[in-house]
Amino acid sequence: MSSQIKQIHTNKKSVVIVAGEASGDAHAARLVNELKKLDDTISFRGMGGDSLRDAGVDIFIDMGKISVVGFVEVLLKYNLIKTELNKLKQNITKQPPDLLILVDYQEFNQRLAAFAKSIGIKVLFYIGPQVWAWRPKRVYKMGKIVDHMAVIMPFEKVLYDDANVPVTFTGHPLTDEVVKDKTTQQARELLQIENKTTIGLFPGSRGSEISNILPILLESAKLIRQQQIQNNNEVQFVLPVANTIKAEDLAPFKGILKELSVTTIQNKFYDVAQSCDVILTASGTATLEIGLLEIPMVIVYKTSAITFFIGKNLVSLKHIGLVNIIPGKEVVREFLQGDAKPTLIAKEALHLLNDKIYYRTMRHELSLIRQQLGDGNGSKNVAELAWKMLLENAK
Numbered sequence: 001m002s003s004q005i006k007q008i009h010t011n012k013k014s015v016v017i018v019a020g021e022a023s024g025d026a027h028a029a030r031l032v033n034e035l036k037k038l039d040d041t042i043s044f045r046g047m048g049g050d051s052l053r054d055a056g057v058d059i060f061i062d063m064g065k066i067s068v069v070g071f072v073e074v075l076l077k078y079n080l081i082k083t084e085l086n087k088l089k090q091n092i093t094k095q096p097p098d099l100l101i102l103v104d105y106q107e108f109n110q111r112l113a114a115f116a117k118s119i120g121i122k123v124l125f126y127i128g129p130q131v132w133a134w135r136p137k138r139v140y141k142m143g144k145i146v147d148h149m150a151v152i153m154p155f156e157k158v159l160y161d162d163a164n165v166p167v168t169f170t171g172h173p174l175t176d177e178v179v180k181d182k183t184t185q186q187a188r189e190l191l192q193i194e195n196k197t198t199i200g201l202f203p204g205s206r207g208s209e210i211s212n213i214l215p216i217l218l219e220s221a222k223l224i225r226q227q228q229i230q231n232n233n234e235v236q237f238v239l240p241v242a243n244t245i246k247a248e249d250l251a252p253f254k255g256i257l258k259e260l261s262v263t264t265i266q267n268k269f270y271d272v273a274q275s276c277d278v279i280l281t282a283s284g285t286a287t288l289e290i291g292l293l294e295i296p297m298v299i300v301y302k303t304s305a306i307t308f309f310i311g312k313n314l315v316s317l318k319h320i321g322l323v324n325i326i327p328g329k330e331v332v333r334e335f336l337q338g339d340a341k342p343t344l345i346a347k348e349a350l351h352l353l354n355d356k357i358y359y360r361t362m363r364h365e366l367s368l369i370r371q372q373l374g375d376g377n378g379s380k381n382v383a384e385l386a387w388k389m390l391l392e393n394a395k
Contacts, residue, residue: 016097017046020105022205022244023285028103029055034383050243113145126150139163150382170381171374178292187275196234200279205242210249213282223346237262240272278352283320291323296352296362299334331365
């Protein structure tokens with residue numbers, strides 16, 4: 001192994017890494033940091049956001065321009081997305097990397113993977129498409145456009161193995177990243193907020209989620225506050241602002257945020273979460289992060305009617321939240337599309353606040369999720385896989 005280490009150090013390697021949303025940007029950054037521990041001479045460039053930039057990656061395309069969710073929303077930005085994809089294609093054609101690492105951001109990254117493969121660039125796809133949820137035959141497509149899959153759910157590996165696609169279950173990176181390191185009181189002291197009942201409003205990390213989901217969360221917060229006041233109970237609201245959210249995204253809500261005295265906090269997701277008694281959250285990676293912190297929550301999802309209709313007819317899952325998908329049962333109530341009504345959401349939040357047995361039961365169920373996601377070291381494991389692929393390229 002020492003001769004292999006020397007070989008890679010004497011031949012400087014380049015990696016292009018691509019992420020298109022906040023969670024992928026964070027996963028990618030952790031991968032880069034772990035890969036640097038194995039070889040600090042590797043040069044990194046690609047598409048991403050602040051997390052990858054802070055990890056030392058030369059970001060020549062900022063993902064913020066094209067970070068959207070939903071079929072219709074993608075169509076609205078199609079020309080811009082296509083332009084950025086072409087920039088990446090041109091970049092890897094002129095300067096072929098030793099390895100292309102694609103992190104989630106499915107349709108975009110699958111197109112880039114197919115192109116890279118066609119010109120002989122080795123491709124590692126980290127966090128594959130949710131083939132267990134819809135279009136399972138995509139495993140065969142992935143086999144044609146990647147050299148190796150790195151999957152983060154244990155049941156995903158079986159699907160790729162059955163299709164003879166090279167795959168490694170690396171474990172979920174969040175099991176290492178998300179750690180309960182503060183009590184509720186400690187988190188509140190750190191954030192300089194009052195030590196009283198706290199409700200988190202977590203609308204997501206994309207501009208489209210802010211416009212679709214934040215109004216529902218704020219109306220729910222109004223109803224919760226009214227009920228708490230009637231019962232002579234104090235309540236406060238906190239809202240973490242992802243680095244992908246711009247000031248103009250929140251501008252339309254300035255009045256109601258002030259009316260509810262919502263404390264907005266930049267880039268301290270885990271601290272904000274740990275300060276909360278209950279969280280109202282958009283579906284997505286955030287539900288798993290909150291779940292790993294064992295904080296009871298309510299899941300809310302709303303998108304354009306067309307996007308929801310298409311998705312509903314394609315997806316074969318009973319649940320949308322990862323905290324329900326992983327254990328295969330409803331641990332957390334989900335309020336989707338037409339059911340995403342402030343009255344229903346507020347009622348569920350108040351149920352959690354007022355029913356101690358219900359609250360403790362949910363916390364217990366959430367505490368069981370971690371052990372289902374592997375033994376940890378997810379980012380380290382995928383970094384070692386990437387490094388092995390670089391070594392093989394050097395032979």
